[in-house]
Amino acid sequence: MQTFAHDIVIVGGGGAGLRAAIAAAETSDALSIAVVSKVYPMRSHTVSAEGGAAAAMGPDDSFDLHAFDTIRGSDFLADQEAVEAFVADCPSEIIQLEHWGCPWNREPDGRIAVRTFGGMSVNRTVFAADKTGFHMLHTLFQTSLKYESIVRYDEFFVTKLLVEDGRCAGVAAIDLRDSEVRCITAKAVILCTGGAGRIFSFTTNGAIKTGDGMALAYRAGVPLKDMEFVQYHPTGLPGTGILMTEASRGEGGYLTNREGKRFLEEYIPSKMELGPRDILSRAIMQEIEKGRAFDGPYGQYVHLDVSHLGEKLIDEKLPFVRELARNFVGIDPVHEPIPVRPVVHYMMGGIDTDLAGRTRLPGLYAAGEAACVSMNGANRLGSNSLSECLVFGARSGRQAAEDALGASQTDERPVEKLAQAEQARLVATYLEKERGRERISAIRRELQAAMERGAGVFRTEESLKQAVEEVRELRERYRDVSLDDRDRAFNTELVAALELENMLDVAETVVRSGLERLESRGSHTRRDHPDRDDERFLKHSLAFTTPEGPRIEYGDVSITRWPPAERKY
Amino acid sequence: MSEETIAMKVARYRPEHAAEPYVDEYRVPYREDMVVLDALNQIKDEIDGSLAYRWSCRMGVCGSCGMMVNGKPRLTCSTFLREFYPKPVVVEPLRHFPVIRDLVVDMTDFMEKLKEVKPWIIRKGEKPVEEGEYLQTPEEVDAYKQFSMCINCMLCYSACPVYGRDPEFLGPAVIALGRRYNLDSRDQGQAERREVLGVDWGIWDCTFVGECTVVCPKDVDPSAAIQREKVATTTEAMLSVMLPFKGRT
Numbered sequence: 073m074q075t076f077a078h079d080i081v082i083v084g085g086g087g088a089g090l091r092a093a094i095a096a097a098e099t100s101d102a103l104s105i106a107v108v109s110k111v112y113p114m115r116s117h118t119v120s121a122e123g124g125a126a127a128a129m130g131p132d133d134s135f136d137l138h139a140f141d142t143i144r145g146s147d148f149l150a151d152q153e154a155v156e157a158f159v160a161d162c163p164s165e166i167i168q169l170e171h172w173g174c175p176w177n178r179e180p181d182g183r184i185a186v187r188t189f190g191g192m193s194v195n196r197t198v199f200a201a202d203k204t205g206f207h208m209l210h211t212l213f214q215t216s217l218k219y220e221s222i223v224r225y226d227e228f229f230v231t232k233l234l235v236e237d238g239r240c241a242g243v244a245a246i247d248l249r250d251s252e253v254r255c256i257t258a259k260a261v262i263l264c265t266g267g268a269g270r271i272f273s274f275t276t277n278g279a280i281k282t283g284d285g286m287a288l289a290y291r292a293g294v295p296l297k298d299m300e301f302v303q304y305h306p307t308g309l310p311g312t313g314i315l316m317t318e319a320s321r322g323e324g325g326y327l328t329n330r331e332g333k334r335f336l337e338e339y340i341p342s343k344m345e346l347g348p349r350d351i352l353s354r355a356i357m358q359e360i361e362k363g364r365a366f367d368g369p370y371g372q373y374v375h376l377d378v379s380h381l382g383e384k385l386i387d388e389k390l391p392f393v394r395e396l397a398r399n400f401v402g403i404d405p406v407h408e409p410i411p412v413r414p415v416v417h418y419m420m421g422g423i424d425t426d427l428a429g430r431t432r433l434p435g436l437y438a439a440g441e442a443a444c445v446s447m448n449g450a451n452r453l454g455s456n457s458l459s460e461c462l463v464f465g466a467r468s469g470r471q472a473a474e475d476a477l478g479a480s481q482t483d484e485r486p487v488e489k490l491a492q493a494e495q496a497r498l499v500a501t502y503l504e505k506e507r508g509r510e511r512i513s514a515i516r517r518e519l520q521a522a523m524e525r526g527a528g529v530f531r532t533e534e535s536l537k538q539a540v541e542e543v544r545e546l547r548e549r550y551r552d553v554s555l556d557d558r559d560r561a562f563n564t565e566l567v568a569a570l571e572l573e574n575m576l577d578v579a580e581t582v583v584r585s586g587l588e589r590l591e592s593r594g595s596h597t598r599r600d601h602p603d604r605d606d607e608r609f610l611k612h613s614l615a616f617t618t619p620e621g622p623r624i625e626y627g628d629v630s631i632t633r634w635p636p637a638e639r640k641y
Numbered sequence: 642m643s644e645e646t647i648a649m650k651v652a653r654y655r656p657e658h659a660a661e662p663y664v665d666e667y668r669v670p671y672r673e674d675m676v677v678l679d680a681l682n683q684i685k686d687e688i689d690g691s692l693a694y695r696w697s698c699r700m701g702v703c704g705s706c707g708m709m710v711n712g713k714p715r716l717t718c719s720t721f722l723r724e725f726y727p728k729p730v731v732v733e734p735l736r737h738f739p740v741i742r743d744l745v746v747d748m749t750d751f752m753e754k755l756k757e758v759k760p761w762i763i764r765k766g767e768k769p770v771e772e773g774e775y776l777q778t779p780e781e782v783d784a785y786k787q788f789s790m791c792i793n794c795m796l797c798y799s800a801c802p803v804y805g806r807d808p809e810f811l812g813p814a815v816i817a818l819g820r821r822y823n824l825d826s827r828d829q830g831q832a833e834r835r836e837v838l839g840v841d842w843g844i845w846d847c848t849f850v851g852e853c854t855v856v857c858p859k860d861v862d863p864s865a866a867i868q869r870e871k872v873a874t875t876t877e878a879m880l881s882v883m884l885p886f887k888g889r890t
Contacts, residue, residue, distance in 0.1 A: 111695075112748065114793050115703045170774045173762040173825060175782055175789050182776030206702055207789065214760040214818075226752075249741065278697035311674065314700045396700060399719055513686035556690030559657050562742035565690045 073495065074254050075488055078106040078223065079476040081243055081258035082469075083230050083285055085113030087121075087205070087461030088440025089264030090212035091165075092429075095469030096476075097219040103473055106256060108225040108245055110280065110567065113213045117266055117278045118461065121205025122317035122392055123189060124197035125458035127162035130186045133194050135159055140634060142456060145191040145348050146449025147594035147604065148636040149298070149612070151629060154445040157427050158456075158463050165462035166198050174211040175200050177389075187389070188322040189455045191348035197455040202317045202392040208458060228254065229567050230284065231498065233261065233292045233436065234490045240292070240435035241487045244494040248567070251560040253498065255491035259479040260435055260472035263289060263423060264465065267441040270571075271579040272416040272527075273520035276308055276315040285442040287574035289423040290581065294431045295614035295625070297444040299578070300586035300596045301420035303452055304353040304529050308415025310370035314400055316412055318454040320393050321345040323385065325378040327356070328409065329364040335374070343641045350451040350595040351641070353414035357529045360413075368411060375409035382406075414529055418457060420448040420595065421585070424614060424627075429468025435475075439468040446612060449629075450594020502566055508554035512568050515553065519546050519572075519579055527583050532599045536587040543580045544621065550576060581615035584622040589613060606636055647671040647722055648729035649680050651692065654740050662740070665689070671726060677710055677717040680730065681744075694744035701858060704792035707799070708744050709733040714799035714856050736799040737808075751795055754811050758819035758837050763830025781826040788821035788866050790859045797853035797863055809842040813853035813863030816844055820866040823873070835874060844870050 080096050082089045085107045096105050107113065128138040138159045143150050170176055170184060177185040177199050189197040200207035216222050228245040234255070235241065242257035268283025269275035290296050306327070307316040321327070327345055329335045339355040340347040347355075356374050359365050365372040378386060378393070383406045386394055390405075397403045397410050422444035429437040429445075440461045447460060519542075526539025550573065557565035591605035592598050611626035646668045654662040669683040678696055685692050694717075696706040701719040708717050711731050722730060738746035768775075797813035804810045811819075819838050823831045838844050847867045854864040 111697060111703075111705065112752070112793075115695075115697055115705045117698065117703075119703050119792075120698045120700060164770050167770050167774050171762065171767060171770065171827075173822070173827065175786055176774075178777055178779050178782055180779065182778045182781070184774050203702070203790075206792070210789070214755075215762075217756045218759070218761045278699065278703060280697045312699065392702075399701065511686075512690065517686075557693075559655055559691065559742070561656055562693050562745050564693045564695075564745075565685075568690075 073488060073492055075257065075484060076106070076254060077257045077484065079103040079258060080260045080262065080472050081106045081108055081256050082262045082264055083108050083243060084116065084264035084266060084442070085109035085224070086116030086264060086266055086440065087118035087208055087212060087458060088465035089262070090216050091462050091465030092262050092264060092439055092469030092472070093222050094212070094216055094219065095466040096473040097221050099470055099473035100477055101221060103221060103476060105222045106225060106258070107222060108228045108230055108243065108256060110227065110229040110284070112226045113224070114210055116209060117281050118205045118209040120276070120278060120315065121458055122202045122315060123319035123322065124187060124199035124204045124455045125166060125208065125462070126189070126192065126196050126453070126455040127166040127198055127459060128159060128196060129163050129166065129184065129198065130195045133196055137193055138162070138196060141192050142447065142453055143634050144639055145451055145453040147451055147639050148610065149446070149449030149593060149629060151446050152632040152634060153630040154427055154447040156632060158447045158460065161463040162459045165459065165466065169208060169211060169462065172211050172215040175207055177201065187319060188346060189453070190318050190321065190346050190352070191453040197322065199319065202319050202390050205458060225256070229570065230288065231570055232494045233288050234487045235292055235433065236486050236490065238434060240433050241482050244491040246498070248562050251503070251563050251566060253491055253495035255488050257482070257484050257487050259476040259482070260437060262429065262437040262439060262468050262472050263442050264438070264440045265442045267419040268575065268578045269416050269419070271519060271575045271582065272523045274308070274313050274524060275416040276305060276313050277416070282571035282575050283578035284571065284574045285438065286423055287577040289431060289436065289438065290577055290615070290617050292433055292436070293617065294433050294436065295424045295616050296581045297421055297424040297612050297614055298446055299419070299421035299581040299615055300589050300613060301450050301594055302416060302527065302582060303349055303418040303420060303595050304414040305349055305417035306352040306356055306414050307376050307412035309401055310368050310373050310411055310413050312400055313415045314396055315417070316376055316393055316397070316410055317390070320376060320378050320390055323378070323389055324381050325376055328375045328377055329359050330366055331364060335359050335364065340641055347641060348451055348453060353529050354597060356414050366411065371413060373411040373413040376412045377409040378405050379407055379409065418452055420444070420450065420452055427467065428471035429464055430471060437468045437472050439464040450596060502555055502569055503558055505554070508552040510549050510553045512553055512565065512572055515546050515550055516572050516575070519543065519575060522546070523579055523582070527586055530597050530599055531586055533587065536583055539583040540587055543576065543583060547576050547580070581622045585613040585615055585624055588624045610636060645671040647680065647726055649684060650729050650731045651684070652733040653743050655742065671722060673723050675722045677720045677722060677730060677732060678706055680722060681717065681732065693742045702792055704794035707735050707794040707796050709736055709799065714796035716794060716796070716858050719858060735795060737801070737805045738798070748795070750808065751798065754815045755793070755818065758811065758815050759830060759834055760818045760822060762822065762825065762828050763833060764827070765829055775827045777826055784826070785821045785824035788817045788824065788861060791817055791861045792859055794858065796856045796858065800852040800856040802850055802852070803846055803848055807842065807846060810846040811838070811843050813867065816870060817861055817863040817866035820870050823870070838870055839874050844874065
């Protein structure tokens with residue numbers, strides 16, 4: 073078996089992973105840093121983020137305003153210490169990215185411009201047209217190329233964390249070229265693998281968002297925090313789920329129903345289209361239930377209308393929305409409204425970490441959507457997640473670098489043994505297994521359907537219980553899964569099987585945590601428990617793995633200066 | 642209800658089974674709103690799990706799913722079957738690259754060239770972050786913005802006859818990226834990049850066929866980038882002869 077030794081291994085090459093890699097490289101030239109990713113970094117899903125990145129930089133903005141908006145948006149479940157750390161670092165991260173060449177939109181005098189976004193009380197969202205994630209990712213990737221100490225393992229799929237003597241000492245990763253496991257050792261491993269939107273059938277997320285890092289950490293005994301909180305973005309294209317950015321409302325777009333009415337007047341008149349995502353998604357679902365939506369081949373929908381903004385503004389600030397609507401639904405938003413419906417977009421929950429990205433497993437860190445610090449609580453505000461990738465990517469990279477500099481060289485042999493065992497497991501379970509009866513695509517499709525039915529915008533005890541059972545059954549059936557493809561060269565079916573295993577683990581924590589949270593808070597709306605219950609549930613859920621499925625414990629929420637209050641807009 | 646179907650002729654290459662590529666034909670259900678990638682996913686999910694290809698975002702921005710579709714380099718997530726229906730759709734790996742497996746090409750050469758052009762801001766000294774941003778007017782952003790839109794899908798390399806003939810050629814996307822940084826008002830690395838761009842296998846290899854610009858799904862216009870870089874390089878060379886101190890005394 074080939075073994076590669078590094079000081080730091082970063083799993084995932086998106087916004088958080090690349091920011092972590094650069095932060096570690098800048099901490100010390102002496103460190104050898106590996107970025108291990110199942111796709112080339114510029115394919116990472118950060119690329120699809122559209123609207124912008126939040127930072128209190130505008131003339132009428134302040135630290136306190138950004139912090140309070142974030143905490144109120146989170147329905148008071150965010151850790152206020154984490155929010156404060158986040159808000160404090162956002163402006164310098166945005167400027168750092170500017171120094172690295174990010175093409176931020178500018179004011180006429182050359183300063184970085186900010187735009188309006190949902191749930192933010194002032195203009196706070198820095199943007200690069202409506203391809204912000206794309207530009208951030210490519211800027212980070214291109215900048216990362218200048219550091220000789222950053223070594224990339226492109227198209228390597230990590231299948232296991234190698235834990236030796238109570239420390240995470242590396243990863244086992246398949247090289248897709250030959251499906252052989254490589255042992256990559258490190259003093260610190262940072263998981264930056266993004267979210268898991270693909271556990272649902274209707275999602276903005278790309279195919280690669282299968283919760284890999286969450287599942288790796290979970291199986292290594294690290295809890296997944298607040299997994300019941302799944303963000304539905306109000307405006308996805310029916311059918312494909314392609315995102316129509318919140319910036320289209322930030323720039324002045326309307327949501328209208330079949331009666332041509334801006335229906336948000338009935339739900340959140342003070343904010344209208346600039347309300348937070350959880351409230352808007354619920355409002356659209358209620359319009360659908362009231363029969364005031366449009367019927368289409370891919371379910372009911374409402375209209376997102378930007379036509380009154382004019383072609384010039386649309387081309388300048390929302391060109392991607394126009395491009396996507398034209399290409400994928402044949403609609404030109406300059407002249408016609410766009411059909412939209414709520415769509416799974418983001419996981420507020422993730423790997424439980426502290427403010428420096430550390431998990432409770434020594435040597436293991438996490439950042440970005442894969443992690444839950446928690447600064448998003450029960451509902452994330454739009455444009456906070458790109459900044460989160462930068463802020464907590466950098467913080468975890470620096471922390472891992474400092475810890476790695478102080479760590480002693482570990483003995484590679486026992487770690488290699490673990491990787492060898494992993495290689496044997498993969499061969500026996502997948503590549504040389506006798507034919508099984510189950511198809512990967514069938515289990516995946518049923519899982520996604522079960523999640524949509526059971527853990528959607530509105531949930532009940534019954535719906536969640538059923539989903540828990542269905543996921544359990546699918547896990548059983550997964551044991552009998554069989555691959556058509558037994559080749560070693562670029563076996564994408566093997567990767568799909570391993571991704572599905574991760575999805576099943578993550579999905580189970582979502583429905584189990586949801587079943588046990590007997591209240592409605594942020595994105596988690598229980599019809600049978602419609603109110604928020606601070607007395608019992610102003611707590612983070614923590615899902616631990618056990619042979620019988622997830623065990624849920626609860627942890628405290630950090631409150632610094634903003635006592636929990638009714639969430640009013 | 643009879644279901645409409647479409648024939649997909651897909652190039653296969655499985656070096657562990659056959660030394661040469663071959664073609665598999667599949668029939669998949671056809672709907673007017675299906676893209677080529679949907680048909681490939683249908684095949685993989687329902688008919689033959691061994692078909693290998695790359696994809697992710699399915700919204701034309703991650704750059705993974707470029708393939709030859711009926712002879713032209715295209716993003717399969719953004720190419721609708723209705724363009725060809727009822728005729729069969731032929732899907733092959735991107736031309737001019739070595740094939741690893743089925744529709745998956747080897748990107749190593751492209752990735753190495755990308756790095757060669759030094760696609761990062763080069764400055765003699767960087768001011769500390771605490772001192773704030775470098776001012777850049779909207780007009781200064783517009784000067785390079787178009788060339789910053791490249792998604793690295795490599796369709797232009799498949800379309801480029803020069804790259805097909807001379808694999809040393811830096812190629813359209815990489816030159817456009819070099820031009821992107823050269824045009825950025827924050828950058829001072831033009832001279833360093835000229836050492837990479839100004840060689841025979843850099844901008845001078847291009848014979849201005851312009852196919853790169855035609856196939857680019859993001860309107861980057863690499864061909865214009867190359868021609869303007871040639872002009873910029875020539876002008877600078879002439880100025881250095883005529884005005885060795887660039888007008889300074």
